[in-house]
Amino acid sequence: MYAYDELDRTLINERVSEFRDQVKRRLSGELTEDEFKMLRLQNGVYLQLHAYMFRVAIPYGTLSSVQLRRLAHVARKYDRGYGHFTTRQNIQFNWIKLAELPDALADLAEVGIHAMQTSGNNTRNVTSDQWAGVAPGEIEDPRIWSELLRQYTTLHPEFSFLPRKFKFAITASAHDRAAIKVHDIGLRLHKNAEGETGFEVLVGGGLGRTPFIGKTIKPFVHGHDLLSYVEAILRVYNQYGRRDNIYKARIKILVHELGIEKFAKEVEDEWLQMRDSALAIDDAVIEDIRSRFSYPAYEKLPHMPEELKKAAHDPLFERWRKNSVFTHKVQGYSIVTLSLKPVGGPPGDATADQMDAIADLADQYSFGEIRVSHEQNLALPHVAKRDLPALWKALDKIGVATPNINLVSDVIACPGLDYCSLANARSIPIAQELTRRFANHDTANLIGPLHINISGCINACGHHHVGHIGILGVEKNGEEFYQITIGGRADENAEVGTLIGPAVPYGEVADVVEDIVEAYLALRARPDELFIDTVKRLGVEPFRERVYATR
């Protein structure tokens, strides 16, 4: 965990007081809605279908139990008793009153949580691998660099009014759990031939109306130069990014229009003029940040404790363990994923009571630490293996032990027409229906890892382009239709999915998904050939045939 000090806390409090003043000026009419809009967005406040929506940052997905309890408090006191974890390691509340927002922010500030730049045309919350610091084989904890970037991007005096939103993601593992290739800037920590640590920098990835996979702009940037290099990219984008057309304003369009070589040259020219500026960071600064991360005092534990051997006789426990428990870098410990995708539930929702209970379990079993994943699930990152059986029982009791992680019912979905004023179609009810269709664990397990992603409109908040099966809501003559893509993925081999045919009406979506899954089961070369690999091998045609032959 990273501990905010007096300086961080002061800044957050100053931000709350500024926002309190801005809300006051809005309520008194001194600020127009147009002027206020940008200010509230910079504090995570949207005006949605039914009410204001409030998006709170969870930098690099790490939460303490104290912080999670405070989120539960906000859900209870200012909202309707639940919150919604999103694909950007944020949590959203859907029913907050504008006049109460400053108080909610002040309550959060007490435990070092804020909503700064969770929206708006600025650098957004920095996201990272939810297994950061505990993943076996990672180069080093990417959160040290995430935190450096969090500070650097917060209230940046040059980049708070960019052409469009701007998102960073960082990973330090070979297997990318942070979807860095679909971010404006993706950073991959690795070692060069000399054994130095630095970053491969990718730029121009993103989803939305025009999806792009990020391109490598520089294979190696030393950690000392990270901030100056990032500043060079941002400055080029701020000056040359399009502002005449909101749909073309993202950096991905600039990179695409210029070409990556030309863009890279602009950045290089800029960077060479400032790399030795005050932005150059030395080891002492990095060490200082590192020193404020605390790590658990792990015990020396056996690889296979008695408790686990005994519990292995319980098939329900085993099923959960095989699905939701992952290898930790320290022997005797595990990473446990908590499914926020119960059968029939809206993906990513957690009630205040669940949040409180999870915070207690984190204290008891995971050194008080919780992680949020871009798949809209939670994780306990440091669970002693001997505690797994007891933890499982407790998680099951509060409904977060559905053994469907990475399976077909682990659906990612945006809020869609139920909450979002931009939506063309519903997302959540489709996700709910799919979790019911694939509720049988044995069937789901037979199908194997398969990610379904749903967005209610072209903005792609549910990452539909990079779902193995992607579902996109569109509107046709006032009715909800859905385009289906297959073959997308968000990992280190990220790809944008391919459309399989004409959009289908709301009532047929779940059937179509079942057809696709059945086609896969019939077509796969071996039982362990993943859905995504079958699509890669065969292309979309056989799936298209299966789906449209009878429609």
Add this chain to the structure above:
Amino acid sequence: MPLVKGGKITADTFVPVADDAELPGDGAILISAARFLGDAEALSRRAGKLGVVWPNNRDVDDLVPWLDRLAVVALAFPSFRDGRAYSQARVLRERHGYRGELRATGQVLRDQFVFMLRAGFDAFEVKKESDAEAFAATVKRYSVFYQPTGDGRITALHRRMQLRHSESAGQ
């Protein structure tokens, strides 16, 4: 629009002159970039102070050769959402060492003052009277800054390092 300079509302001594209007023989004037670059050599030798209003989509490099002859560079915020002039300001101050007045014009609101000051602006044509009056209070809102810019404020990163050094020195 009230002009805030040196932290206070002050009278603007610069007279804006339109591109097709005749130039006064002396006195402080503010002219467009196009007019200035049309005859920069002569204009910069004119008696009286000279200020240039620079558009936010034009590379400031074109202005660099003349910087030491300019008393004011005014950068434009056609909308408060358009932040290009923040980059121009920092480049002028930090890269090219411009020390004259750097003026923010256009949609200049109180909620941008801190960002503008940090980017190097020192004069503000403020859109609303009430914002201009609130200037002094507004710019004191923040005491902690995360990024190094040319404004000389120490960043949180470095303040922490200093605090550590003084702690260990005191032991």
